[in-house]
Amino acid sequence: MSEPVRKTWSPASEEYQSILGGLRESVGACMQCGTCTASCPNWHAMDVTPRAMWRMIQFGMLDEILESRTFWMCSSCYMCTLRCPRGLKLTSAMAALKRLARVDGSAAARRNSAFYEAFMDDVEAHGRVQETSMMQRYFLKRKSPTVPLAFLPLGMKMLSKGKVHLPSRGQGGVLKPLFAKAREMEGL
Amino acid sequence: MKYAYYPGCSLTESAREFDISTRAVMERLGAELTEIPDWTCCGASAAEPVSELMNYVLPARNLAIVEQEMDGIDVLAPCAACYLNLYKVNREVVGDRHLHARLNEVLAASGLTYGGNVRVRHLIDVLKNDVGAKIVEQKVTDSLKGMKIAPYYGCQILRPYPVFDDPGKPVSMEPFITAMGGEVFRWSMSNRCCGASLMVAHPEVAVKSVAAILADAEGADAIVTVCPLCQMNLEAYQDKAVKAGGKAVPVLYLTQLMGLALGLDQKAMQLDKNLTLTPSVRQDIKTRAWAVPEPETDAETAGMNG
Numbered sequence: 186m187s188e189p190v191r192k193t194w195s196p197a198s199e200e201y202q203s204i205l206g207g208l209r210e211s212v213g214a215c216m217q218c219g220t221c222t223a224s225c226p227n228w229h230a231m232d233v234t235p236r237a238m239w240r241m242i243q244f245g246m247l248d249e250i251l252e253s254r255t256f257w258m259c260s261s262c263y264m265c266t267l268r269c270p271r272g273l274k275l276t277s278a279m280a281a282l283k284r285l286a287r288v289d290g291s292a293a294a295r296r297n298s299a300f301y302e303a304f305m306d307d308v309e310a311h312g313r314v315q316e317t318s319m320m321q322r323y324f325l326k327r328k329s330p331t332v333p334l335a336f337l338p339l340g341m342k343m344l345s346k347g348k349v350h351l352p353s354r355g356q357g358g359v360l361k362p363l364f365a366k367a368r369e370m371e372g373l
Numbered sequence: 374m375k376y377a378y379y380p381g382c383s384l385t386e387s388a389r390e391f392d393i394s395t396r397a398v399m400e401r402l403g404a405e406l407t408e409i410p411d412w413t414c415c416g417a418s419a420a421e422p423v424s425e426l427m428n429y430v431l432p433a434r435n436l437a438i439v440e441q442e443m444d445g446i447d448v449l450a451p452c453a454a455c456y457l458n459l460y461k462v463n464r465e466v467v468g469d470r471h472l473h474a475r476l477n478e479v480l481a482a483s484g485l486t487y488g489g490n491v492r493v494r495h496l497i498d499v500l501k502n503d504v505g506a507k508i509v510e511q512k513v514t515d516s517l518k519g520m521k522i523a524p525y526y527g528c529q530i531l532r533p534y535p536v537f538d539d540p541g542k543p544v545s546m547e548p549f550i551t552a553m554g555g556e557v558f559r560w561s562m563s564n565r566c567c568g569a570s571l572m573v574a575h576p577e578v579a580v581k582s583v584a585a586i587l588a589d590a591e592g593a594d595a596i597v598t599v600c601p602l603c604q605m606n607l608e609a610y611q612d613k614a615v616k617a618g619g620k621a622v623p624v625l626y627l628t629q630l631m632g633l634a635l636g637l638d639q640k641a642m643q644l645d646k647n648l649t650l651t652p653s654v655r656q657d658i659k660t661r662a663w664a665v666p667e668p669e670t671d672a673e674t675a676g677m678n679g
Contacts (some may be wrong), residue, residue: 226566230578258578261418262566263532267540276533283422300574304419308431312413314382323573335576339609346646348387356413359483363434366482367426370475 200372201247204285208242211278214271215239221265221275231255235265235275242278251289256282257297288373299326309364312356317349374503376449376494377439378406379459381601382414383452388601390643394628395451395496397642401512401635402504406449409435410442415458418529418570429466430479432458437480437487447492449499451628453600456495457529463489464534495530496599496628497545498537506548514636516554519663522630523558523593523622524550525586527603528566540564546597546627553634558593562586567606579606580613587611587619594663597627608648623649633658 215236222234233241233255241250259279266276283301286294303322307314324333343349376399384392399406416431436459439448450456466472467489477486500506524546531540538545543564547557565586568579583606590596598604607614607624615621625647632642639659644650650658657663 226582227568227571227578229581230575258571258575260566260569260571260579261421262528262569264528264566266533267535274533277421280421280428281425284425287423297574298422300570301419301422304417304570305423305427308414308416308420313385314414314417316383316386342609342648343387346648348389348646348648350386356411359411360413360431360434362482363430363479364427366479367424367430370479371424371426373424 200288201285204281204288205242205245205247208278208281208285209245211281212239212242212273212275215243215273216271218270220268220270224264224268225259226262226264227258227260230258235279238282239273239275239278250282251286251291251294254293254297256286259283296327299323302326309360310358311352311354312359315350315352315355318352374404374499375446376404376406376499377443377446377491378408379412379415379435379448379450379455380408381450381452381455382417383601383605388452388604388626390629390646391451391601391604391626394626394632394642397637398628398631398635399449399499401632401637402500402508404449404499404504407443409438409448411438415455417454417458420458426475426479428458429462429472429476433462433466433476433480433487434483434485435459436462436491436493437485439491440488441485445490447494447499449494449496451496451599452602453495453527453529454602456493457534460493460495460534460536462487463491463493495537497530500549501537501545506552509549509631509635510552513553513634515634515661517630517634517663518554518661519665520555520661521558521592521594521663522550522555523560523590523596524563524627525596525598525603525607525624526564527598527600528564528569530599531564546599549627549631550597553631555630555634558590560589560593562589567603569602569606572606572610576610576613580610580617583607583610584614584617584619587614587622590622591620593622594657595630596622596624597630598624599627611649621649623647623654625650 219236222236233253238255256279261276263276269275287298300323303319303326306322307319380392412435416428420428420431466476480486526543531538550557568582572579629642644655
C-alpha cells in the first residue's frame with residue numbers, strides 16, 4: 186500500500202468505528218450525483234462539498250473527514266435530504282459527523298460543538314432551555330471574551346423589548362434519569 | 374377540536390408573543406388547547422449532534438405523556454423544530470423494532486413508555502385541514518386590505534417530511550392571508566433556510582442567508598413566520614443583513630397578524646415585542662396605511678382612458 190493511501194485508512198478506535206460504520210451504511214448508496222451540494226444554502230462556507238464528503242465516508246477517510254469544517258456548516262434545513270434521489274438521510278449523516286468529531290475532541294470540534302453542548306446541558310439542568318442561562322453556558326465554553334461582547338448589542342435590544350427573562354428552576358432535573366440512561370446505553 | 378398543546382421552550386422565553394397570539398387566535402377559531410403537563414424540551418436541532426438516542430427520547434417523552442394522560446389526542450406544535458422532532462419519532466422510531474425498544478428502555482428510567490399512537494400536527498396543518506380559511510374569513514373584523522404579506526415557511530415544517538404542503542413550493546398560508554384581506558406577496562425565498570443556530574456559532578454564514586431572504590422580500594409590507602428561530606434570525610440581525618444587501622422588512626408571526634384581523638388589539642398580540650415593528654410600522658398597521666390607494670398620476674389616467 187502506498188503511503189498516502191495508508192494515511193486515509195488510519196486506525197480508528199472502537200468509538201470511531203461504531204459511528205463511522207453507521208455513517209458508511211447511511212451513505213453507502215450515494216451515487217455521487219451532487220444534488221445535495223447544489224441544494225445546500227451553506228455550501229459557500231464549506232471546504233469539502235457534501236457530495237465529496239459522502240465519498241470520503243465510503244472510503245473511510247477519517248483524518249480528512251475530521252479536518253473538514255463542512256459538517257459544522259450544516260444548519261439542518263433538510264433540503265439535501267428532501268431532494269436526494271436515493272432517499273438518504275443526509276442531514277442526519279451531517280449530525281453523525283458532528284458526533285464523530287466530538288469524540289475526536291479537537292480544539293475545532295470543541296469550539297464548533299459548544300452551542301449544541303450548552304443547549305443540551307441546559308436541557309438536562311432545567312428540563313427546558315432557558316435562553317439566558319444557555320447563552321451563559323455557551324460563552325463559558327467558548328472561553329473568549331469577544332464572543333459575549335459580540336452579542337451585547339442584541340442582548341441590550343432584546344432587554345429593552347422585554348424579551349430577556351431571568352433563569353428559573355424550570356422543570357428541574359426531571360430529565361436527568363433519561364440523560365443518564367442514554368449515556369450508559371450509548372457509552373458516551 | 375381538542376389539542377394537546379406543546380408550546381416549546383422558545384415560546385416560554387423570547388417568543389412569548391407567538392405563544393400568546395397562538396392561544397388567542399386558536400380560541401377565537403374554536404379550538405381547545407390544553408398544555409401538555411410537565412412538558413420538556415424537544416432537543417431542537419441541538420440534540421442530534423450530541424446524542425442519537427436523546428434526539429428521539431426528548432420529543433418522545435412528551436408524546437408518552439400525551440398518550441398516557443391525555444387520551445392520545447393530537448399534539449399541536451407551533452414551532453417548526455418542535456414539530457419536526459415530535460413528528461419524526463412516529464416516522465423514524467415507531468416501526469423500527471430495535472430503535473423503538475431502545476427508546477422505551479431509556480423512557481423506562483422515568484417510568485414512561487411510548488406506544489406510537491399520538492398524531493403530531495403543526496399549527497399550519499391544523500389551520501389548513503381542521504379550521505379552514507373560510508372560518509377565518511367569516512370572523513375577520515379588521516381587514517388587512519392592501520397589505521402585501523410575504524409568507525415565510527422556513528425549513529423544518531415541510532422538510533424532510535412534506536405532510537400538508539409541497540416543500541418545493543409551499544402555499545398553505547396563502548388562503549389565510551387572503552382571508553384576512555391581505556395580498557399574497559410572491560417571492561422565491563419562502564422556503565429558504567434562515568441559517569438557524571448557525572447564527573450563534575457562525576454568524577457570518579447565517580447573515581448571508583438572511584440578507585438574501587430579506588432582499589427578495591423587497592416590496593412586501595410584512596413577512597409572516599411560524600417559527601421562533603426564523604423570526605429571531607430575520608428580525609434581530611436585520612441591521613447586519615441590510616448592510617449585506619438585504620432590505621428592512623417588518624417581521625410578524627402569522628398568528629399575531631391573524632389576531633389583529635380577528636379584532637384583537639396590538640397590545641393583546643404584543644406587537645411591541647417584535648424587534649422590527651417600530652412605532653411608525655405599528656402606526657401603519659393601526660391606521661391600515663396600505664388600504665389607502667396610491668393616487669393615480671395624470672399620465673396613467675390619460676393612458677387608461679385613451
